[in-house]
Amino acid sequence: MCYVTFFLPGMNSKLHRVAPFEAESQLEASLREVFEGLLPKLRPPFSLVIPSPTEYLELNQAILYGILTEPHFAKVHFTHLCAIVTDGYEFFVSLIVKIVFELYTKLLDSVKVQLIWISRKMVDVSAEGVQNLLISLMRQIAGGDYSDWNLWLAAELLRIFLEKWEWLLEEPLVLTSALFTYLRLLADHYRLLGVSKFETLKRMEIDFCICVLRNHFDLCLRIGRDLIRLLQDLSHIPEFQAVCKDLLSNPAEFRALGFSDISQVYARRTSSQYHLLRITPEMETQLRFLLTHVRWRNHRRYQTWFFRKFLSRPECETNIPDIVRFICCAHHPPNEVIQSDVIPRWAIIGWLLKCCSTNHVVSSVKLALFYDWLFYHEKFDNVMNIEPGILLMVNSITKYIDMTRSLLEFLFISVDDYDVVRRDFLGRGVSSAFHVLVRKGVVQSLEVLTSCSSLSPSLRQRLSCMFLASTSESSPVTMEVSPPPCSPLPLKLPCPSNGESKELPVLELRVPESSRENGFDRALNNSISVVDNSFVSCSMPILSCNSFLDAMSELVETLGEAAKNSKEMGLEILEKMLFLFVNTKFSLGVEMAVESPLRPEALAHQIMEAFKENGANMFDPLVFHPLSCTDKIQSAAALVICTFIFSRHQMMQDMIIFWSRNGYQIGPWFLVYASTIAYEADTICSRNLMDEQSSNKLNYTKMPFLKHHIYKYISFMRSQTKNYSVTCESDSVVEFKLLLKLKEDAFISYIMFLQSSDASKPLSKLLFSDLLSCRDWVVGGSKPLFCAIFRYLSDLSTGKEEFIHLLVDHLDHANLVALQFDVCLKRFSLFGPDIETIVQLVKCSLNWDSVEQQKLWGLMISELSVSSIQLEKLMPHLFDLSVSDSNVHSIIVEGLFNLCCRCAPSPELVGMILSLPDGNTGGFAASVLASWVVSNGSMLFGSLVECLEKINTEGYLVLQNSTGVKINNSTTLWLLTFLNKVGSNYHISKVPADVQHLKDKLAQAMVYSGKQLIS
Known part of the structure; x- marks a missing residue:
């Protein structure tokens, strides 16, 4: 009997099976405890009070436990979760992942059903981290296990992927992980012929895998060489037999840009995550x-x-x-x-x-x-x-x-x-x-x-x-330049400067001696790899004039064939060309003939034609934001731009201008590249801001564009100086100073490009033109662009009506709120410190639609609340714009009201409010004062006393730096009425001790005003 009592809690587990003499999961115990403690709050009607951070975490835990153990209340719990969520479901999803990782094999059958149900809901709402959840569930599909529940899990996850196909295509890692998983499972399932419970699942697996392979092979390439190994196990299935045949003899059938031979797949090392x-x-x-x-x-x-x-x-x-x-x-x-x-x-x-x-x-x-x-x-x-x-x-x-x-x-x-x-x-x-x-x-x-x-x-x-x-x-005595792994033959690059072939010296990425232990090179784990979205270090020698011309001519001849063989091979040759071009010390002094094929314009034309012959443009528009478009990291455009940023070489600039004048959108590409580098750099800086130990050493490995840019910078510097080294080579961190330099260099180079591209137009017009193109490219992801422009190109954009109008027109509410946070933190300014500029901008906004005006005022309130602009000088100008017709310009009135309520009632601001005319704005001034009574009563009354002390006998209020303003009788009368009612209808904590003195001053002010009117 004692044993039964001891194991009773485990036997009553509602999440998972507990074997005899086995302790209950601490995870379930904690979830159940929170659930039982918050049970009254989990039943309608739900509280409208915003939970504290601790309460929010507990509610997430309780709701998840309720969804898993109370299927009949699952929809109610999910509705409750949607009402309180503030973190994009990130914490909630992390809890599910933890349950999947720790308890899935022991979960009760009913709980497994609920787990798939809530996972499908998380995909519906695009929850943060749902990708990890789906991958964790795929890992629970055990190979060689033909039990009903294992097959059920495989089928349910596959149904989610098929139902959420459009979402899946936007998540390449989930898509390729699903393909890898079901290719492997299908090899097991297909062996069991004649078993009815397998037939539907096998058909679904075949259709899913074939659809992905045939229609999205460019994404499948991310798996790497193990994709071929898995397909080999399925070559006996007719559908896959056709796929394998096309891979070997007809690769164009897959319509994957840059894919021309199966050796390109062989060359890609499969990531350990697969x-x-x-x-x-x-x-x-x-x-x-x-x-x-x-x-x-x-x-x-x-x-x-x-x-x-x-x-x-x-x-x-x-x-x-x-x-x-x-x-x-x-x-x-x-x-x-x-x-x-x-x-x-x-x-x-x-x-x-x-x-x-x-x-x-x-x-x-x-x-x-x-x-x-x-x-x-x-x-x-x-x-x-x-x-x-x-x-x-x-x-x-x-x-x-x-x-x-x-x-x-x-x-x-x-x-x-x-x-x-x-x-x-x-x-x-x-x-x-x-x-x-x-x-x-x-x-x-x-x-x-x-x-x-x-x-x-x-x-x-x-x-x-x-x-x-x-x-x-x-x-070491060789004439070969190391080819990429997909190259069928090594490339010969002789340098016959003196009649015989010599080796072109190549600078290799050296590993610190401290990392070489026991014969194993540990730094190889962090090696730069093409499949990991970064380029291999490519360095170039400093040659004599003849050697330079010979080597460059050979590379030019090789480029077309290399680009035809593979994208990576073409990029490697292009990189060698560019590095050789900018690193040859004498090259700036070489006076080339007009007809020379190696003049910048001629060389740019040959490079452009080499890519065109292979059906590729060097500067393709970015259809999606580059942060989710990693293939653009490895592109000719990115390579050209970063090389120019590092070198700022005149001949490189001439090449870029040539491409720009021949129809390529260099400016937009350049702006997106520089903005993305700045965005990722600022992101890791903000993450390390509070960490004193890491504030000077910043980890960049999770920032794909910045990671590529830093690796290219190291490669470029090594091509100039053999002994160049930085700390980020081995420990994946970068010095703050280097990060700052990389950001500044990117925008300095972009300005150099603008200045040389069209001298007849102002730089701000050229920048705006590039921004318009970027806006069409990066739908839904333009916030980094605008942040970078206003932060690093402020002299060209701050206070400019066209930039701000484009901003409020293009960004959605969520991005604008995030932008307001940046403005409040003074990371950049949208409007600047000039009052005339702000007034002119508001005048221009009167022609905008109401939604755009509201967005504008949301941003303006955020900036003016923390700026050094004297609001009492700005408000009269803005108030005059609204007085003419408050119905038409009601958004201005609303914006001014919210702005005043947010600011502290200084004597100058209170005096300005007292002087505002009535016009068509109703009780604007009285409403502002009433708001201040509740929010900042003590300071308001102090400012009122100071103001009223300075009213002269003609009814004018004279404050510091003011020529005097006439106070408004209606506002003064409201204040007097309010003070008469203090203590009865108004409940405020801070009231001036001498209320009667304040009343007398108000009455005196009205008398002065009346005398002035009579006279």
Whole structure:
């Protein structure tokens, strides 16, 4: 009986199943406690009081618990959540993700149904973080599990993706993650023929994957080379057989810009985030524990436990290739683990190979182990991905020579047969892998393999030839410029300045010696990679005049063919051209002939034509905001602009002007680029503002444009100075001073472009023209543009009617509110300190529609409330505009009223209010004074006394710096009436002690005013 009582709380769990002798989840306990405490507040009618931050978090927890455990009240709870949400559902979604991560496998069936229901609702409202939620749910679809609830989860998530197709297309990471997941699941599901419960799901999976592959292959490319590996497992399905055939022989069928050959997919390393998709969170936790904490002497016990937990059923074998890819590509142990006696990665992979009982799974596991070998390129790939393969072969020689033999045979067979047409390409990848493994010290040499008598002579000879080939290719005496990984042949760039070929020296990205430990280059984890939206460092030498002309001519000839082969290859050649162009010291002094093909205009024309021949424009309009359009980071436009920003080279400027005058929209592109750099830089600065320790070292890795810009800056500086180094190379942070310099340089360069593009027009007109074009490009995301213009180009935009009219016309309410916050924080000014400018702007706004006027006054109130402008001098001018017809100009009256209510009642401002005429504005002055009575009564009465003391015998109020104004009888009479009623109808806390004295002064003022009227 005591045991029953002890476990009763767990047995009453409403979220998840609790096994005997198992403690209840702390997460559920905390959610239930909050729910029970707030239960009265979770039933209609709901309170209209805005909850405090703590209450808000508790309400989110209680509502989520209610939705999951009370299905009949779910809609009511969701309505309540929508009414109180203030953070875009970010905290609410984070709670769901935590439940999915910690409890999903134990959740009750009814709770799982509610979990999918609320997830669908979060997609409907575009909640913050819903992408992570969907990816977390996809990870819970276990491979090799054909239970009803696992299949149900796969089907429900797929239905969400199909129902929310338009939303899904705007979330490339979710789309590609879903494609990766369902391609992998389909390989398992399709094997089970004749099972009715699979048929509908298989059809949905096939239709979804084919639709994405056929219509959005440009997004699919983000997955990288593992996309081909997954498609290979589905090549027996007719629909996918056609896809594979087109990939090999008809790539134009996919209509993906810049995609012309499957080798471009091979060259893209797959991000580790995709390998995590097919490992459940529970499996990931256990694997990381096994590879981080388990010692050699204890490994068998833990391996047995892991096998029983995740691999004991025959159908679970298909998970092993996914586990191997995870170990190779997503789990890279630190040096202290590598140097300890923790069981290494290669040993776990060898054990997993022994666990396979079917030949096709064994082949899949070997391919997963060696897949990166086939396409390895030192600049783009990580040596840690190929380390387990070589160590497994070397360490298996003594006891498991059959393992070594079978692995080597499989590797060489893959080189010959995986893609026969591109056999040389695969051979270079494997050769490069062997060379890097030896050079990095992963193994001392390959002699342990080449001299092993237990291996066949043919294997040893093939291995020796392959290694020698890689050694000769990587010799320091070479005439080759390193090609991108998708290049089928290396590019020869001879420099025959003295009749013989010489190497063009290339500056490489050096890794600090402190990061080289145990032969492993840890900095490679942070290497600059094309698939990670950044360029490889490309540096250029300083050459003699003849060498410069020869090298540039060769690059010009190569550009067209390179751009045809692949986008990345064309960009690399263009980068070499531009860096060579601006870094050759003598180039500014070279007097080229008018007909020279290397004059800036001629060179710009050749570059332009090379891209046109391949169906690409250098400066395509940005259809969406660049922050969500990462392919624009890697573009000719971005490359040209950042090179000009770094160099501000006259000949580069001539090239840009040439392109601009030939129809390319350089100015808008330049403005978007500079504004995005400033926006991302300001964002990370504001995040670090309160952190004293990080205020001078700012992490930029989550800012894609800024990350690209910094990497390009490092690459450019290295091309000028071999020993150049900055802290952001290794630790992903940047000095505040450097960040400030990069921002300033971007806008200085943009102004230089404007000045040289059209000298006949004012700069502000040119800027406005560029802004108009940008407005059409970046629909829904223009706030960074306007913020950058008013902050960094204030002399061209502040107080200008056309800029402000465009701002209020284009930005929605949410962006305008955010803009008001920036204005209140004095990050920039929209209107400036000049009163005449503001008055003129308000006059111009009378021709705007009412919505635009209201937006204008919202911004103006925010700025004037914190500005140094004397409101008492500005208001009479604005009030005069509204007096003529308050019905027509009621928005001005409303704006002035809100502005006065927000400001403190200083003597000067109170005196101005007392002097305002009645006109058609009703009780404007009295209403302002009444508002001040409640909000700032003490200061109001003090200011009134000071004002009334300065009324002369003619009824004029004379204050500091004032020639005297006539007070308004109606306003004075209202004040006198109010003071007579103090203590009865008015409840205020601060009333002047000598009320009678104030009444006498008001009466005297009215008498003076009356005398003046009589006279």
